[in-house]
Amino acid sequence: MPFETLNQVIQDADKFPHEFDPKNPDEVHHTIPFRMHPHIVGRVLPSVVARLIEYNQAQSTPPFEIVEGSHVSFAYWVNNFDQRTQVMKDLLDTWREMKTFNVLAGWRNEKFPVFGDATREDNTAFVVERAGAPLFGISQFGAHLNAFVRDTDGSIKMWVARRSRTKQTWPGMLDNCVAGGVAWQQTTRETIVRECNEEASIPHEIAEQARNAGAVTYFTYTHHGLVPETQYVYDLQLPLGVTPTPQDGEVECFYLWSLDQVRETLLNGEWKPNCALVMIDFLMRHSIITADTEPDYIDLTYRLHRRLEFPTPRKQIITGKPLTAPAPFAAATANANVNANTSTNTTAASTATVL
Structure with a gap:
């Protein structure tokens, strides 16, 4: 073009809205933050939130806290690097196997870091498969x-x-x-x-x-x-x-x-x-x-x-x-x-x- x-x-590249318009039907105006209190580590589309709720309800111990219209975060017991990384791996492995999202067909076997508390010497909060990062609006x-x-x-x-x-x-x-x-x-x-x-x-x-x-x-x-x-x-x-x-x-x-x-x-x-x-x-x-x-x-x-x-x-x-x-x-x-x-x-x- x-x-x-x-x-x-x-x-054309920087096209995510700088301000959200609640009257706009496009779902990019209705994302909710993926929080690791007090930080926002990503943003989640409503279509992904819906599937995340389904996944969460199917687990004996739900790994996510989901407040529709407000935020997504890890459950209280998911509180360190290894646990967060494993929870994300289990979720994306399941979605990949079930072909829930087309983006996971491009699985790369590459681990990308997600960052949190900037006061820590190494502030890597968890790592995630690269192909799954866009589902959670994770910064790459x-x-x-x-x-x-x-x-x-x-x-x-x-x-x-x-x-x-x-x-x-x-x-x-x-x-x-x-x-x-x-x-x-x-x-x-x-x-x-x-x-x-x-x-x-x-x-x-x-x-x-x-x-x-x-x-x-x-x-x-x-x-x-x-x-x-x-x-x-x-x-x-x-x-x-x-x-x-x-x-x-x-x-x-x-x-x-x-x-x-x-x-x-x-x-x-x-x-x-x-x-x-x-x-x-x-x-x-x-x-x-x-x-x-x-x-x-x-x-x-x-x-x-x-x-x-x-x-x-x-x-x-x-x-x-x-x-x-x-x-x-x-x-x-x-x-x-x-x-x-x-x-x-x-x-x-x-x-x-x-x-």
Whole structure:
């Protein structure tokens, strides 16, 4: 779907209402909070609440407290990490077996952390199967990489991924060069380094040079459920001639595009919505979009950093390994085992292995 403005591009991703309208029949206006007192850790649609009530009533000891029109929470006896994690696992396993919600057909066997009390050193309240998170409007966290080059004239060109046409979600759409969810007990940097290798064949020694450049936040919804997300943004300048190459079937091909081409495709609606936000953020940080050239500049800034109501991770160093500043990039590129491409074309593509 083409857009007239970049503001519309952002609104397409950040479309959960900022204020609820009780007269609006759309059920997104009638969610109730998933509480871990005093925190809200998610939001639940009425259609999910109805099935949760059925499940709760079928248990000899109901694991949830449900007050219709008010809130959902764990029962008083579900009061630690292991118990909360097990209760959510049992529920989602049952719903998956019974095919209660279509979203669970995309089961990933990935555990995502859910955060609670920010005064705790590690405020992970429980973990949940990634596919089930939208049913409870649980905040998810990812890491996205902008891989770019500086041409001989100093201009920036961006490596853009096209998603595999066999993917369950957003097949064939444009995407950031590398992206992935931040799983339990992983840091954002570990996520980027892993995905660089798996999705783009970028070796560890180069991927380690990626620089954390901020985050974008938004709250969207699909037919699968509610998706509040935070995407940690990384930038990585690749040397001219280094070509990301698809490896795991997630990506069909990569293009090396001018930023004018990137902006054109954003307005054409060719990007996966959340990845479009990451790209707009890059264009603003690198002064391609400026306050003097973009009439909605301030609004874009606000919309890229929506304040979400859910707790966030208090500490990223989950593995206990100290973070160190990236070494100089030149040292890493000396041993880079990548496919060199000396072509001066503005686009490059590689065929992916189809799943």
